[in-house]
Amino acid sequence: EAGVTQSPTHLIKTRGQQATLRCSPISGHTSVYWYQQALGLGLQFLLWYDEGEERNRGNFPPRFSGRQFPNYSSELNVNALELEDSALYLCASSILHRGLSYNSPLHFGNGTRLTVT
Amino acid sequence: RKEVEQDPGPFNVPEGATVAFNCTYSNSASQSFFWYRQDCRKEPKLLMSVYSSGNEDGRFTAQLNRASQYISLLIRDSKLSDSATYLCVVNAGSARQLTFGSGTQLTVLP
Numbered sequence: 035e036a037g038v039t040q041s042p043t044h045l046i047k048t049r050g051q052q053a054t055l056r057c058s059p060i061s062g063h064t065s066v067y068w069y070q071q072a073l074g075l076g077l078q079f080l081l082w083y084d085e086g087e088e089r090n091r092g093n094f095p096p097r098f099s100g101r102q103f104p105n106y107s108s109e110l111n112v113n114a115l116e117l118e119d120s121a122l123y124l125c126a127s128s129i130l131h132r133g134l135s136y137n138s139p140l141h142f143g144n145g146t147r148l149t150v151t
Numbered sequence: 152r153k154e155v156e157q158d159p160g161p162f163n164v165p166e167g168a169t170v171a172f173n174c175t176y177s178n179s180a181s182q183s184f185f186w187y188r189q190d191c192r193k194e195p196k197l198l199m200s201v202y203s204s205g206n207e208d209g210r211f212t213a214q215l216n217r218a219s220q221y222i223s224l225l226i227r228d229s230k231l232s233d234s235a236t237y238l239c240v241v242n243a244g245s246a247r248q249l250t251f252g253s254g255t256q257l258t259v260l261p
Contacts, residue, residue, distance in 0.1 A: 076251075076253050077254075079250075079251070089246055124194055136183040136242065137183040137242045137249055139185050139240075140185075140195075140240065140249055
């Protein structure tokens with residue numbers, strides 16, 4: 035079974051540019067989470083999509099946005115890049131099991147390392 | 152109060168020691184609990200799920216205390232390779248979002 039895949043692995047942008055990061059969840063997983071992890075810091079929750087809808091977003095400015103496609107893959111867009119956006123961006127997928135009370139575990143991709151210069 | 156809170160750490164223990172981490176959660180309706188391990192500059196990896204009756208995987212034991220709303224992770228006979236950050240995850244809130252604690256750093260010393 036293929037795991038969560040993220041692309042690109044590395045991305046170098048300059049201030050003010052836009053970055054697009056992509057994530058393909060494990061087959062059958064309908065939930066996709068995005069996290070930002072700056073060097074030496076913990077995971078910061080960015081966005082949660084489930085069944086194509088944005089279910090929640092973290093405390094990030096609106097220039098961080100995304101979407102989930104009908105095949106459950108997802109895209110994270112960061113506009114007007116700033117130096118402090120340099121971080122590892124992690125995507126994870128899961129199953130919410132609607133109608134039941136539990137979630138399956140999150141499975142992470144290897145991440146995209148974004149460097150803003 | 153945060154939805155998921157962990158021991159502040161860091162924990163520095165000698166090889167062979169037993170170490171335990173706790174994680175408290177605020178939503179009494181939470182049903183899914185997990186422990187993850189994250190190595191430096193890598194993605195978190197699932198260590199184990201936590202079941203109501205408690206569960207064990209080798210040197211690792213996870214327990215759930217619903218009355219006090221916490222989960223715990225016990226590591227016996229610590230190895231140098233256990234050095235990592237340990238994260239608890241709980242499905243929190245009415246939407247059942249999987250929510251991470253801030254993590255506890257463990258360093259096992261030779």
